Amino acid sequence: MLKSSTALDDRRSHEETRRRNLGALLRHVHLGGPMSRAVLTERMGVNRSTIMGLTAELVSAGLVYEELPAETGKAGRPSLVVRPASDRVYVLAFDVAVDRLVAARVALGGTILDRREAVRLRAGVDLETVAGVLGEFGRRLYEAAPSEAVCVGVGASYCGMIRRADGMVRFGPDLGWVDQAFGPELGRQLPLDLPVLVGNEAHLGALAEHVRGAGIAVQNLIYLHGDVGVGGGIIVGGDLLDGHGGYGSELGHMLVNPHNGRPCGCGSYGCLEAEVGERALLDAAGRPPELTGRDAVRAVVDAAAHGDAVAQDALRCVGDWLGIGVANLINLFNPGMVIFGGMLREIYLGSAAHVRTRITANVLAVSREEVQLRISALGDDATLIGAAELAFSELLANPSKYRLT
Amino acid sequence: MLKSSTALDDRRSHEETRRRNLGALLRHVHLGGPMSRAVLTERMGVNRSTIMGLTAELVSAGLVYEELPAETGKAGRPSLVVRPASDRVYVLAFDVAVDRLVAARVALGGTILDRREAVRLRAGVDLETVAGVLGEFGRRLYEAAPSEAVCVGVGASYCGMIRRADGMVRFGPDLGWVDQAFGPELGRQLPLDLPVLVGNEAHLGALAEHVRGAGIAVQNLIYLHGDVGVGGGIIVGGDLLDGHGGYGSELGHMLVNPHNGRPCGCGSYGCLEAEVGERALLDAAGRPPELTGRDAVRAVVDAAAHGDAVAQDALRCVGDWLGIGVANLINLFNPGMVIFGGMLREIYLGSAAHVRTRITANVLAVSREEVQLRISALGDDATLIGAAELAFSELLANPSKYRLT
Numbered sequence: 090m091l092k093s094s095t096a097l098d099d100r101r102s103h104e105e106t107r108r109r110n111l112g113a114l115l116r117h118v119h120l121g122g123p124m125s126r127a128v129l130t131e132r133m134g135v136n137r138s139t140i141m142g143l144t145a146e147l148v149s150a151g152l153v154y155e156e157l158p159a160e161t162g163k164a165g166r167p168s169l170v171v172r173p174a175s176d177r178v179y180v181l182a183f184d185v186a187v188d189r190l191v192a193a194r195v196a197l198g199g200t201i202l203d204r205r206e207a208v209r210l211r212a213g214v215d216l217e218t219v220a221g222v223l224g225e226f227g228r229r230l231y232e233a234a235p236s237e238a239v240c241v242g243v244g245a246s247y248c249g250m251i252r253r254a255d256g257m258v259r260f261g262p263d264l265g266w267v268d269q270a271f272g273p274e275l276g277r278q279l280p281l282d283l284p285v286l287v288g289n290e291a292h293l294g295a296l297a298e299h300v301r302g303a304g305i306a307v308q309n310l311i312y313l314h315g316d317v318g319v320g321g322g323i324i325v326g327g328d329l330l331d332g333h334g335g336y337g338s339e340l341g342h343m344l345v346n347p348h349n350g351r352p353c354g355c356g357s358y359g360c361l362e363a364e365v366g367e368r369a370l371l372d373a374a375g376r377p378p379e380l381t382g383r384d385a386v387r388a389v390v391d392a393a394a395h396g397d398a399v400a401q402d403a404l405r406c407v408g409d410w411l412g413i414g415v416a417n418l419i420n421l422f423n424p425g426m427v428i429f430g431g432m433l434r435e436i437y438l439g440s441a442a443h444v445r446t447r448i449t450a451n452v453l454a455v456s457r458e459e460v461q462l463r464i465s466a467l468g469d470d471a472t473l474i475g476a477a478e479l480a481f482s483e484l485l486a487n488p489s490k491y492r493l494t
Numbered sequence: 495m496l497k498s499s500t501a502l503d504d505r506r507s508h509e510e511t512r513r514r515n516l517g518a519l520l521r522h523v524h525l526g527g528p529m530s531r532a533v534l535t536e537r538m539g540v541n542r543s544t545i546m547g548l549t550a551e552l553v554s555a556g557l558v559y560e561e562l563p564a565e566t567g568k569a570g571r572p573s574l575v576v577r578p579a580s581d582r583v584y585v586l587a588f589d590v591a592v593d594r595l596v597a598a599r600v601a602l603g604g605t606i607l608d609r610r611e612a613v614r615l616r617a618g619v620d621l622e623t624v625a626g627v628l629g630e631f632g633r634r635l636y637e638a639a640p641s642e643a644v645c646v647g648v649g650a651s652y653c654g655m656i657r658r659a660d661g662m663v664r665f666g667p668d669l670g671w672v673d674q675a676f677g678p679e680l681g682r683q684l685p686l687d688l689p690v691l692v693g694n695e696a697h698l699g700a701l702a703e704h705v706r707g708a709g710i711a712v713q714n715l716i717y718l719h720g721d722v723g724v725g726g727g728i729i730v731g732g733d734l735l736d737g738h739g740g741y742g743s744e745l746g747h748m749l750v751n752p753h754n755g756r757p758c759g760c761g762s763y764g765c766l767e768a769e770v771g772e773r774a775l776l777d778a779a780g781r782p783p784e785l786t787g788r789d790a791v792r793a794v795v796d797a798a799a800h801g802d803a804v805a806q807d808a809l810r811c812v813g814d815w816l817g818i819g820v821a822n823l824i825n826l827f828n829p830g831m832v833i834f835g836g837m838l839r840e841i842y843l844g845s846a847a848h849v850r851t852r853i854t855a856n857v858l859a860v861s862r863e864e865v866q867l868r869i870s871a872l873g874d875d876a877t878l879i880g881a882a883e884l885a886f887s888e889l890l891a892n893p894s895k896y897r898l899t
Contacts, residue, residue, distance in 0.1 A: 343822045
């Protein structure tokens with residue numbers, strides 16, 4: 090009896106290892122594209138025969154294909170190529186940003202196959218309206234998919250603080266939402282028996298940049314996302330910093346200007362978001378209050394580049410606050426990379442010198458000696474792509490639960 | 495051939511699992527004390543027979559004992575108790591703080607068995623002197639150990655920035671050290687063929703509070719360590735945040751006062767360390783510059799408690815800056831707990847109301863709803879205990895490499 094229960098632990102640990110390896114293999118081709126068995130063998134550090142067995146299981150589940158590679162020019166039997174079943178396996182991804190609503194069908198492998206987009210209807214728009222518009226988009230994307238294609242997950246990015254346990258929007262200041270069950274409501278609008286996984290937009294932007302963007306293979310990175318506010322997603326040792334309840338990485342509410350700070354949407358004054366957000370730049374550049382949005386921000390950066398002194402001063406001021414915020418973050422996190430995304434791409438490009446000056450002045454030399462500063466590689470789609478990755482997460486964690494054939 | 499190489503992967507994964515389980519079991523009794531097989535079975539989530547096998551291996555390596563429990567009062571055969579071999583297995587731990595040098599012999603299980611301590615000789619003391627004093631302490635501790643006891647590791651805590659790769663002191667402003675190979679130098683002084691693992695004092699304080707102090711089972715916590723400066727150790731998802739090169743968690747150089755900040759040892763102005771460190775409090779309380787050290791800090795806190803208005807104002811001012819720093823950290827990390835250690839225990843106890851006021855004003859409600867504020871449970875020994883845990887880390891990662899019988 091004792092022997093057999095040890096055997097039970099052994100079998101459980103064997104199954105656990107196999108599940109982890111299956112997920113790892115699928116993740117490699119999902120993120121890296123078609124890949125030979127030889128390359129997979131090397132990257133995963135297991136034997137060829139193990140790769141063969143894992144691939145066979147994924148092929149039989151309908152998740153990957155195996156095929157002969159294009160002519161290699163090398164002698165000998167070529168290594169078979171493993172390709173994700175991008176024509177059959179997809180997720181639905183949604184993005185609720187302050188200035189737009191987006192829905193997309195995204196293939197295993199990461200290609201955006203189809204998308205629907207609307208500018209946001211009005212400020213203060215409610216849960217039912219947002220879920221209604223996105224639900225309609227989702228149904229149309231689903232109906233337009235080939236009949237043999239299978240949706241394996243649904244993910245949504247939201248510009249607010251999301252409870253990790255159930256995806257509840259706890260606080261969404263831009264739309265004025267408090268404790269709204271966005272995921273379940275969107276789920277009810279879709280003809281799918283799948284949970285809607287919800288994440289904070291900057292968290293998902295960070296994940297997307299980490300797996301498909303500027304920060305591939307950077308295990309410690311900081312992603313700053315500018316929308317109307319400023320959010321953050323921080324990757325620590327390869328994992329998202331989401332903290333005790335899921336609300337971590339809120340770098341926009343770091344107090345940088347305690348003496349005469351601008352009012353912030355959170356009710357405080359002098360937060361990083363208040364000093365470097367869209368409104369801070371537009372006010373500093375003397376733009377009228379009714380002018381908002383990314384085009385207005387771009388216009389200030391363009392004007393500065395063409396010699397407009399007022400616009401240059403505005404960027405110097407905002408860049409200095411941004412530099413203080415980033416300097417604090419580098420001291421705290423000793424990251425390999427800092428990525429500016431959303432509207433902060435423009436602001437960073439227009440104020441990089443001021444940001445760097447602050448970093449040199451305020452960061453310990455040892456902590457900044459290897460840090461790289463970059464703009465988002467995924468641009469406006471970073472948050473949407475992050476939502477798609479969230480939607481794929483359950484499949485990648487345990488592919489053997491899925492059998493699409 | 496294919497079959498046998500799959501079998502090779504299987505065996506490797508089996509051995510990996512066994513090594514992990516061996517380490518986990520030893521860690522349970524090292525941190526939790528003597529524990530019955532039944533409790534271990536439950537905590538580790540494996541079968542009784544697996545626990546039996548793992549325990550037998552650790553017994554035969556000389557790392558634990560198995561014995562009958564004291565009378566339980568319950569009927570039936572009692573579950574054997576597994577006890578760490580604290581009389582035979584120990585590490586040497588060293589602590590280089592600004593105001594003292596400490597060395598200790600620490601048993602498996604965490605008990606400090608023997609210690610030597612010196613006040614620091616003088617400011618600007620050099621590597622050879624520090625390594626010489628500590629080496630002498632270490633030799634005496636080693637010689638005083640019972641002849642059957644075995645030293646399995648050496649760890650050291652240092653008040654400066656330590657390169658993860660090799661334990662080099664990159665920057666130790668308090669002693670004026672730059673790029674000093676402290677670990678190797680101390681190792682040369684000891685009659686042991688073991689590497690000296692070196693960590694930053696606040697990192698090690700955080701680890702110690704996480705495994706043996708105020709933050710047991712808290713997976714996301716922030717430890718602030720006040721010495722002459724202010725350091726930090728931040729635990730994210732159970733792991734220390736040490737960043738790209740090992741320099742993470744440097745919360746003392748967060749810029750909190752950009753307008754008229756006090757000069758900081760790092761060359762900048764207005765860092766958290768400059769506004770809440772020992773000197774900030776003593777200056778604000780009107781104490782003369784020659785008065786330094788923890789007793790002087792305690793005197794200010796005591797005076798405030800007895801109604802001294804100047805001391806009260808000093809604590810209000812320092813508490814407000816400390817509150818700003820802590821508020822920023824809570825927004826960023828959404829921790830379950832914030833722990834004040836070293837000299838910041840006294841300062842926090844004297845200014846808790848001001849710190850809490852800032853947290854309420856500046857932290858998003860959702861991020862602070864579950865955070866606890868605590869003082870260090872390990873007191874002045876937190877960093878020394880952290881150094882001992884660092885010294886035990888290799889044994890706990892792979893007990894099967896050790897065979898002491």
